Amino acid sequence: xxxxxxxxxxxxxxxxxxxxxxxxxxxxxxxxxxxxxxxxxxxxxxxxxxxxxxxxxxxxxxxxxxxxxxxxxxxxxxxxxxxxxxxxxxxxxxxxxxxxxxxxxxxxxxxxxxxxxxxxxxxxxxxxxxxxxxxxxxxxxxxxxxxxxxxxxxxxxxxxxxxxxxxxxxxxxxxxxxxxxxxxxxxxxxxxxxxxxxxxxxxxxxxxxxxxxxxxxxxxxxxxxxxxxxxxxxxxxxxxxxxxxxxxxxxxxxxxxxxxxxx
Amino acid sequence: xxxxxxxxxxxxxxxxxxxxxxxxxxxxxxxxxxxxxxxxxxxxxxxxxxxxxxxxxxxxxxxxxxxxxxxxxxxxxxxxxxxxxxxxxxxxxxxxxxxxxxxxxxxxxxxxxxxxxxxxxxxxxxxxxxxxxxxxxxxxxxxxxxxxxxxxxxxxxxxxxxxxxxxxxxxxxxxxxxxxxxxxxxxxxxxxxxxxxxxx
Amino acid sequence: xxxxxxxxxxxxxxxxxxxxxxxxxxxxxxxxxxxxxxxxxxxxxxxxxxxxxxxxxxxxxxxxxxxxxxxxxxxxxxxxxxxxxxxxxxxxxxxxxxxxxxxxxxxxxxxxxxxxxxxxxxxxxxxxxxxxxxxxxxxxxxxxxxxxxxxxxxxxxxxxxxxxxxxxxxxxxxxxxxxxxxxxxxxxxxxxxxxxxxxxxxxxxxxxxxxxxxxxxxxxxxxxxxxxxxxxxxxxxxxxxxxxxxxxxxxxxxxxxxxxxxxxxxxxxxxxxxxxxxxxxxxxxxxxxxxxxxxxxxxxxxxxxxxxxxxxxxxxxxxxxxxxxxxxxxxxxxxxxxxxxxxxxxxxxxxxxxxxxxxxxxxxxxxxxxxxxxxxxxxxxxxxxxxxxxxxxxxxxxxxxxxxxxxxxxxxxxxxxxxxxxxxxxxxxxxxxxxxxxxxxxxxxxxxxxxxxxxxxxxxxxxxxxxxxxxxx
Numbered sequence: 001x002x003x004x005x006x007x008x009x010x011x012x013x014x015x016x017x018x019x020x021x022x023x024x025x026x027x028x029x030x031x032x033x034x035x036x037x038x039x040x041x042x043x044x045x046x047x048x049x050x051x052x053x054x055x056x057x058x059x060x061x062x063x064x065x066x067x068x069x070x071x072x073x074x075x076x077x078x079x080x081x082x083x084x085x086x087x088x089x090x091x092x093x094x095x096x097x098x099x100x101x102x103x104x105x106x107x108x109x110x111x112x113x114x115x116x117x118x119x120x121x122x123x124x125x126x127x128x129x130x131x132x133x134x135x136x137x138x139x140x141x142x143x144x145x146x147x148x149x150x151x152x153x154x155x156x157x158x159x160x161x162x163x164x165x166x167x168x169x170x171x172x173x174x175x176x177x178x179x180x181x182x183x184x185x186x187x188x189x190x191x192x193x194x195x196x197x198x199x200x201x202x203x204x205x206x207x208x209x210x211x212x213x214x215x216x217x218x219x220x221x222x223x224x225x226x227x228x229x230x231x232x233x234x235x236x237x238x239x240x241x242x243x244x245x246x247x248x249x250x251x252x253x254x255x256x257x258x259x260x261x262x263x
Numbered sequence: 264x265x266x267x268x269x270x271x272x273x274x275x276x277x278x279x280x281x282x283x284x285x286x287x288x289x290x291x292x293x294x295x296x297x298x299x300x301x302x303x304x305x306x307x308x309x310x311x312x313x314x315x316x317x318x319x320x321x322x323x324x325x326x327x328x329x330x331x332x333x334x335x336x337x338x339x340x341x342x343x344x345x346x347x348x349x350x351x352x353x354x355x356x357x358x359x360x361x362x363x364x365x366x367x368x369x370x371x372x373x374x375x376x377x378x379x380x381x382x383x384x385x386x387x388x389x390x391x392x393x394x395x396x397x398x399x400x401x402x403x404x405x406x407x408x409x410x411x412x413x414x415x416x417x418x419x420x421x422x423x424x425x426x427x428x429x430x431x432x433x434x435x436x437x438x439x440x441x442x443x444x445x446x447x448x449x450x451x452x453x454x455x456x457x458x459x460x461x462x463x
Numbered sequence: 464x465x466x467x468x469x470x471x472x473x474x475x476x477x478x479x480x481x482x483x484x485x486x487x488x489x490x491x492x493x494x495x496x497x498x499x500x501x502x503x504x505x506x507x508x509x510x511x512x513x514x515x516x517x518x519x520x521x522x523x524x525x526x527x528x529x530x531x532x533x534x535x536x537x538x539x540x541x542x543x544x545x546x547x548x549x550x551x552x553x554x555x556x557x558x559x560x561x562x563x564x565x566x567x568x569x570x571x572x573x574x575x576x577x578x579x580x581x582x583x584x585x586x587x588x589x590x591x592x593x594x595x596x597x598x599x600x601x602x603x604x605x606x607x608x609x610x611x612x613x614x615x616x617x618x619x620x621x622x623x624x625x626x627x628x629x630x631x632x633x634x635x636x637x638x639x640x641x642x643x644x645x646x647x648x649x650x651x652x653x654x655x656x657x658x659x660x661x662x663x664x665x666x667x668x669x670x671x672x673x674x675x676x677x678x679x680x681x682x683x684x685x686x687x688x689x690x691x692x693x694x695x696x697x698x699x700x701x702x703x704x705x706x707x708x709x710x711x712x713x714x715x716x717x718x719x720x721x722x723x724x725x726x727x728x729x730x731x732x733x734x735x736x737x738x739x740x741x742x743x744x745x746x747x748x749x750x751x752x753x754x755x756x757x758x759x760x761x762x763x764x765x766x767x768x769x770x771x772x773x774x775x776x777x778x779x780x781x782x783x784x785x786x787x788x789x790x791x792x793x794x795x796x797x798x799x800x801x802x803x804x805x806x807x808x809x810x811x812x813x814x815x816x817x818x819x820x821x822x823x824x825x826x827x828x829x830x831x832x833x834x835x836x837x838x839x840x841x842x843x844x845x846x847x848x849x850x851x852x853x854x855x856x857x858x859x860x861x862x863x864x865x866x867x868x869x870x871x872x873x874x875x876x877x878x879x880x881x882x883x884x885x886x887x888x889x890x891x892x893x894x895x896x897x898x899x900x901x902x903x904x905x906x907x908x909x910x911x912x913x914x915x916x917x918x919x920x921x922x923x924x925x926x927x928x929x930x931x932x933x934x935x936x
Contacts, residue, residue: 030927032878036888037920039927046931058931064878069871071832073854077875084879157834186788190831195912197829199482202916203491203792204831233917237904262923267553267759271708274763275534283527290517290720306733359747362664362698382726382734395748396697396739400690419719427680427715428547430745433722433738438690441730442606442622443629443648445497451605451652452659453690453737 023053024133027092029085029123031102031225032064034246038225040262041098044252045126048141049096051252052134061088066113067105072192075113082110086117094133095123098248099224100155103128108158125155126248127164127223137167142255144174148217149247150208150231152224153186165223165247172250178215182207189230205234212242223247294417299380300461303414306383310436311449312457319463322408323348326372329406329458334369337402339394346372346392346408356394362401370404371454376431377413379421384435385409385459386421396430405454407434411463465558467761468588469814471616474799476825481793490794493628501785504731505839511733512723521720523843526776529711530766536678536711537757543681547743549753554705556760561592563756564670564703568598571701571752573667577659579685579692580604581672582620582779583705583758585801586814589670600670601662603691605655609635618795618803620781621729626794659691669695669750673706674725674778676755680715682742683755686725686735696739702750707758709766709775721778724841728780761814770852774810776842781806783836783846789829798826805836809849818853818860827853888926 026049030042042058049056065085066078085106089095097103103125110120130136149169155161169177188194188204208231212220220235220242222228232244243261253259265273296302304314317325327348330336338347340357347353354360354368374392375385385407387393392408399405415421425431438453449455466472474480484490509515529536541551554560568576576593578584578600590600590611602611609624610617613635617623624632633646636654643654671692675684683704685692696702712718726735744753766772784790784804795803799822800811808826818824827850836846858868877887906914913919925933 032884035927037922039923039925039930042927043930058928058935060928060932060936061881063881063884066878069875071851071854072867072871073827073851073856073858074868074871074875075851075855077871081875081878153831153833153835157838184835186831186833186835188788188831190833193828193831195909197478197481197789198912198915199478199485200789200792200829201831203485204788205917229920230917233913233919236918237916267555267559270555271553271757271759271763272534272537274759275537275708275766278763278767280531280533280766283524283531286524286528287517287520290514290521292719309733310736366664379734384734389745389748396693397749400693400697418723419716422716422719422722427677427682427740427742430742430748431738431740432693433734433740435732435734435736437736438688439736440605440652440689441501442604442609442624442689443632443651444493445501445622445625446648448648448652450649451656451689451691452603452663452694 023055024093026054026056027089027095028056028058029062029065029089029095029097029102031097031099033229034098034225037229038246041225041246041248044246044249045096045098047257048139048248048252052130052136052139057092059088065102065105065110067102068191070105070109070113079113082113085110086114086119089119089123090117092119093122094129095119096126096129097123098126098246099226100125100152100159100161101224101226104154104158125159125161125223127155127161127168128159130168131164138171139168139251141172141251141253142174143172143250143253143259145219146176146178146217147219147221147250148178148180148212148215149183150180150187150212150220150222150227151183152222152227155223156184161223168247168251169221175250178217180215181211187227187230189227191226194230205230209234209238209240213240217242219243219245221245221247221250291417292419294381296380296416299414299416300411302416303378303380303383303409304461306380307436307459310383310439312436312459314459314461316461322346322460322462325460326406326408327351329460330370330372333404335367337365337368337371337398339373339392339398342372342374342392356398359395360398362397365397365401368402370406371399371402372406372408373399374408375413377415377421377424378409379418380414380416382418382435384421384433386425387432387434388425389429396432399432400453403454404456404458406458406460408460408462411461465556467815468557469586469761469802470800470811470820470823474822476822477797477799477829478825480797480799481829484793484797489628490626491792493626494791494794497622497625498785498791501731505728505782505785508727508731508733512727518720518723519841519843522724522841523776525712525717525720526842528713529709530772530775532713533708533711533766536713537708539678540676540681540711543679544743544755547681549681549743549755552754552756554756554758554760557587560587560705560756560758560760561589564589564705565593565596565598567701567703567754568593568668569596571668575599575601575666576668576670577601577603577662577666577695577699578607579669579671579687579695580607581670581705582801583672583707584670585617587705587758587760589705601659603659603663603695604687605652605689608655608658612636612638616796617801619784620779620802620804620806626796663694663698666699668701668703669699670703670705671695673704673710675718675721676706676711677715677718678711678713680742682715682740684718685739687738688730688736690737693737693739696741697749699750701752701754703754703756705756705758708762725778725780728782728839728841761816764816765813768813771809771813771849773844774806774813774849776844777806777810778842780841782839782841786835786839788833788835789831798829805830805846806844809846809853812853818857824857824860827857885928
């Protein structure tokens with residue numbers, strides 16, 4: 001346990017389908033982007049977390065953490081979103097987010113906007129949750145592909161996830177992990193930065209893509225769909241054939257139920 | 264309109280500034296080195312200055328060896344007599360040498376106030392055997408004598424020992440620049456050759 | 464009071480300037496090479512110190528102490544400098560500082576001064592003001608010589624000519640009386656040495672900045688590499704130092720922290736070649752007249768901003784520039800200020816104090832908020848925090864009627880309610896019809912800013928929440 005506040009005991013509860021589980025009651029916050037544009041990532045999180053014994057819920061009242069507004073200078077619009085987050089996710093043992101930057105927004109910025117809340121304190125980025133809270137590194141995944149990993153800026157510097165995602169990837173059977181040169185360089189996404197300073201963002205992306213292509217990997221993964229949208233969008237435009245796949249989808253993949261590329 | 268001084272101080276005082284917590288000084292004040300003399304020698308050499316070691320007794324001999332054939336050497340008037348070895352054309356800075364004289368000399372010999380092993384730094388404080396600042400600046404060659412008992416390991420130890428009432432010069436290797444492609448090149452305006460004699 | 468020259472008059476906004484800079488492949492090559500070199504070196508000298516984090520915290524804390532007690536510390540410094548034979552002047556803004564310096568130079572009956580590299584004097588446009596007053600200011604730092612002779616503008620805090628490579632520098636130096644014979648950095652440095660030697664030996668007045676001013680001893684500190692600083696601080700009869708008010712340190716002891724943080728962060732050395740420290744005037748040694756000009760020029764108004772004031776901790780090391788992915792691609796001139804890079808993006812707008820100016824207002828957005836700057840800052844300035852804080856001030860200054868503000872308002876309204884959010888999700892699924900080959904390759908503006916160079920994801924038929932409702936609801 002890293003930053004929980006004592007609410008992490010294994011309460012015995014009943015899930016929506018009436019199944020009894022004994023794992024922690026975990027709420028998913030897939031983020032608005034993943035909910036809308038990358039549903040496979042969220043489905044993968046459900047499979048993965050349930051496989052690891054969690055009692056997973058998706059509170060339907062959730063929308064957005066307010067990061068885009070806050071980072072663009074609209075903190076006043078972000079404030080009600082932060083308040084709503086604290087209410088919607090209150091009462092769960094943990095909230096798990098497949099995004100370093102949204103988890104960072106919740107944990108580091110929400111308290112400044114609307115005071116500290118149990119929901120914000122119990123919010124974890126996926127790799128943190130797996131390694132620090134559940135204490136697992138080998139999640140029983142199988143992913144027979146050549147993969148390179150891009151550590152996203154906010155998971156690296158705001159949350160300090162360190163090499164947790166790499167430890168998780170190294171334990172995946174069949175996966176060949178190829179180190180990404182200049183991995184810690186930003187991909188150039190930066191939310192509205194990608195539009196406001198589109199040319200600079202593109203120049204940063206070009207260097208990132210060159211590094212990804214130099215690895216010869218078939219798949220580039222990360223803990224954040226926003227960065228993968230930037231990198232993947234560039235790779236797709238160049239018809240490189242390298243696929244962006246969220247970390248959750250790799251970890252959810254097993255021999256019985258392997259990852260399938262979405263069209 | 265009031266004076267600039269009053270107005271600036273007034274602007275500062277108009278700001279609500281909470282008292283900050285005390286400064287945490289849990290960094291290392293004194294650092295340990297197994298052999299500070301060796302560490303200093305190594306770190307000075309990293310700057311591409313040349314370091315020579317000498318036993319106390321052989322210092323005059325080592326000075327003579329370094330200065331042999333170098334020509335006219337400026338020297339602060341108060342260096343120990345034994346440093347002014349025969350066979351060297353000494354130019355003591357007494358009466359004070361003109362800047363053009365210093366342009367003409369072939370080098371300067373001085374002592375120092377202390378040296379910092381960890382950073383390979385020699386500090387001059389215009390004290391004994393060091394002379395005025397200009398004396399160790401204008402000549403193109405500087406031979407500096409450092410005694411073992413003048414060496415401290417860390418920067419905090421040096422700051423504690425130094426007296427800021429006089430002018431101080433910290434010297435870490437010869438003059439250098441990184442202004443061309445951030446690549447270090449030795450030798451711009453200060454002495455282009457720095458040699459250090461570590462004694463004891 | 465005139466316009467604050469900290470940002471250059473007539474500069475294009477950051478995105479426009481960046482677009483131009485990005486097209487310059489020579490510039491990008493030069494910058495990539497230089498910043499990659501220095502990043503690696505910094506990492507290794509910082510790793511040598513086990514107590515680096517403790518030193519950073521001490522540095523942050525000492526600077527915060529100064530800012531909380533700035534009036535007292537400045538008065539203490541004034542007393543100490545005066546007691547040791549110096550004269551202290553106060554300047555509210557650039558014009559006032561420039562006038563003070565020009566008057567002091569003219570009192571010495573000279574029309575030429577030598578200068579040590581100084582951000583404060585670059586910020587106030589001192590050289591231009593002196594030229595208007597008939598005084599020729601000669602820069603003596605190698606990079607400043609390159610900028611001055613090249614009739615150029617600086618692009619880096621520490622190495623103002625970082626955008627120039629050796630071949631370009633050789634071209635610029637061709638106008639020297641004894642031009643360099645090759646583009647070997649050694650030969651170029653030698654040419655600068657010869658060019659400046661006579662100037663040092665004949666100058667009556669020198670002008671410097673200050674890295675630190677110690678309140679309890681009246682000591683002024685200048686950290687440098689080449690020895691041009693020592694020349695200027697030692698040879699002329701009169702020395703004029705222009706120092707930002709935030710550069711004061713309370714105690715002599717505090718130097719033990721900053722003389723470790725600064726060299727390792729800036730030139731990535733254990734110690735820079737030369738550091739000069741003097742207190743007032745020393746009879747028979749160095750300048751016999753010493754003037755200290757304490758400069759405000761927007762610092763006290765920066766101090767008034769609770770979040771933004773941390774920018775005043777800055778010790779001008781430029782570590783944040785060297786690690787910044789934006790700076791590495793655009794170079795420093797795109798920022799339109801003597802303070803480029805991440806620190807410039809938060810310092811220049813605050814000193815300038817005018818967020819209604821479009822160029823100034825574009826600076827806080829010149830960042831992807833990757834946080835690399837905060838990670839390396841030796842005084843722990845949370846640059847991303849100040850950037851988002853200043854963005855909010857820009858939004859405030861622009862008002863609610865801009866297309867962006869209205870779009871953000873609409874988005875906030877959508878996110879404010881689950882039903883509205885779900886309706887918008889469904890409407891978004893229309894974009895599928897625009898897709899070709901499974902990806903979106905052209906969207907209307909502002910989406911076109913994205914699809915100019917990257918494909919957009921095709922929003923799938925079914926959102927995750929619809930799936931959840933169908934399977935688990």
